[in-house]
Amino acid sequence: MKDPIIESRRYEASPTRLVVTLGLAGLLSGLAIVSAYEWTRPRIEANHASALREAVFRVLPGIVGLQRWAQRGGELRPADEDRAGERAIYAGCDDRDQLLGFAIPAEGAGFQDTIKLLFGYLPDQRSIVGVEVLESRETPGLGDRIYKDQAFLDNFRTLLVDPEIVLVKNGTKRAAHEVDSITGATISSQAVVNILNAGVQEWSRLLSATRTGSCGQTLEQPSPSGRNATSG
Amino acid sequence: MSRDGQNRRAYQELVKGLWRENPVFVQVLGMCPMLAVSNSAINALTMGLATFTVLLSSSLMVSSLRNLIPRQVRISCYIIVIATFVTVIDFVLLALVPDVHKELGAFIPLIVANCMILGRQEAFAAKHPVGLAAADAAGMGGGFALALFGLGGFREVLGSGSLFGVSLFGAHFEPWVIMLLPPGGFISLGLLLLVLNWVRSRRTQRSEDLVTAQGNPSR
Numbered sequence: 495m496k497d498p499i500i501e502s503r504r505y506e507a508s509p510t511r512l513v514v515t516l517g518l519a520g521l522l523s524g525l526a527i528v529s530a531y532e533w534t535r536p537r538i539e540a541n542h543a544s545a546l547r548e549a550v551f552r553v554l555p556g557i558v559g560l561q562r563w564a565q566r567g568g569e570l571r572p573a574d575e576d577r578a579g580e581r582a583i584y585a586g587c588d589d590r591d592q593l594l595g596f597a598i599p600a601e602g603a604g605f606q607d608t609i610k611l612l613f614g615y616l617p618d619q620r621s622i623v624g625v626e627v628l629e630s631r632e633t634p635g636l637g638d639r640i641y642k643d644q645a646f647l648d649n650f651r652t653l654l655v656d657p658e659i660v661l662v663k664n665g666t667k668r669a670a671h672e673v674d675s676i677t678g679a680t681i682s683s684q685a686v687v688n689i690l691n692a693g694v695q696e697w698s699r700l701l702s703a704t705r706t707g708s709c710g711q712t713l714e715q716p717s718p719s720g721r722n723a724t725s726g
Numbered sequence: 727m728s729r730d731g732q733n734r735r736a737y738q739e740l741v742k743g744l745w746r747e748n749p750v751f752v753q754v755l756g757m758c759p760m761l762a763v764s765n766s767a768i769n770a771l772t773m774g775l776a777t778f779t780v781l782l783s784s785s786l787m788v789s790s791l792r793n794l795i796p797r798q799v800r801i802s803c804y805i806i807v808i809a810t811f812v813t814v815i816d817f818v819l820l821a822l823v824p825d826v827h828k829e830l831g832a833f834i835p836l837i838v839a840n841c842m843i844l845g846r847q848e849a850f851a852a853k854h855p856v857g858l859a860a861a862d863a864a865g866m867g868g869g870f871a872l873a874l875f876g877l878g879g880f881r882e883v884l885g886s887g888s889l890f891g892v893s894l895f896g897a898h899f900e901p902w903v904i905m906l907l908p909p910g911g912f913i914s915l916g917l918l919l920l921v922l923n924w925v926r927s928r929r930t931q932r933s934e935d936l937v938t939a940q941g942n943p944s945r
Contacts, residue, residue, distance in 0.1 A: 507796035511796055512798055515794070515795060523807070526810050527813045527814065530813070530814040537821035537822075538820050541820075541821065542824075634906040635901065635906040
């Protein structure tokens with residue numbers, strides 16, 4: 495029979511060897527992770543950009559091109575470069591090079607986690623023309639109907655934001671600033687309405703000071719994946 | 727051992743994970759992803775394939791390095807190997823299938839903590855040659871993926887009335903929403919375990935009866 499103590503001594507490694515083994519493992523692991531990251535990064539960034547771009551086109555029906563806008567010197571203007579921590583919105587232009595409206599990212603607390611969405615806003619008419627949920631972890635089958643239920647999404651085809659957006663019981667929508675809630679997902683529906691109200695509140699002052707009109711020469715594509723889009 | 731014997735051994739290691747020692751239905755391991763992401767067939771399939779890939783790559787790596795890793799630091803080394811493969815898979819999924827990745831959320835990184843994977847390294851890959859370790863990992867990973875996919879398909883059919891997003895029963899079907907919620911995960915897993923254990927115990931019973939009958943010809 496083998497003596498367990500002698501057996502374990504035989505496998506005893508020096509402290510140096512232990513450190514070197516772990517060090518090597520960490521080094522190789524780091525190399526593998528960094529290479530994988532670098533290799534997939536262009537694709538991941540392109541995916542993000544194209545998902546955002548498609549969402550902008552969906553919430554602003556009728557646009558053919560878009561511009562990235564951000565706050566520069568107290569007012570909103572086209573800003574192609576990305577500054578750290580900056581919040582940007584997207585201006586949509588139609589085929590006659592006229593500025594049609596803005597796609598505004600907004601987020602807030604949902605039932606389970608933060609809901610991130612993008613809404614299309616026409617500052618001249620003070621109305622929302624489309625909503626697209628970008629990220630949410632709402633309950634499957636109930637809360638996730640905020641982006642799966644077409645009847646709920648139809649609320650946002652033309653929705654006035656004045657005096658403010660109000661959630662009403664399903665089937666009782668009468669006025670143009672009311673939203674029919676989803677039966678069984680009142681909290682998630684209310685969350686969407688709250689996020690929209692907060693988003694409008696946050697941007698409307700800056701937007702009302704912004705001249706709308708021609709998109710001008712500055713129409714630029716925000717991402718490499720947007721090259722094939724027609725610009726006005 | 728002869729070549730034929732080796733092949734048979736590898737085959738046995740491969741199939742044991744699929745049925746006799748299935749990580750989900752027999753060992754009841756990896757329950758966290760099992761219940762959390764089995765709410766649709768595509769989520770379950772992606773998660774199953776990701777886990778399969780991580781287990782297979784880790785077992786290959788651990789088995790081929792088994793004589794170089796000192797036993798005092800073996801667990802740390804296994805975790806580094808597993809975490810590396812999980813991170814790489816995470817990036818690859820994010821690049822290739824961003825929509826599914828979004829649905830799976832935190833559960834891809836959590837593959838690191840799947841006890842089935844670390845368990846196979848310690849119990850098998852660290853003590854066996856590369857070929858057998860690969861067969862064992864493929865069997866266990868395959869068994870896990872199949873179980874996950876089975877549960878995901880079951881829950882999606884009942885909970886959404888569809889499979890891979892394709893509607894099965896038309897507009898008149900009222901989806902059984904609870905099957906998509908966490909309780910539905912427990913209920914469906916319980917039902918599947920019940921059925922499989924029943925099948926298993928009937929098989930055992932039958933073979934025991936056979937042995938008794940053959941062993942006592944005088945009766």
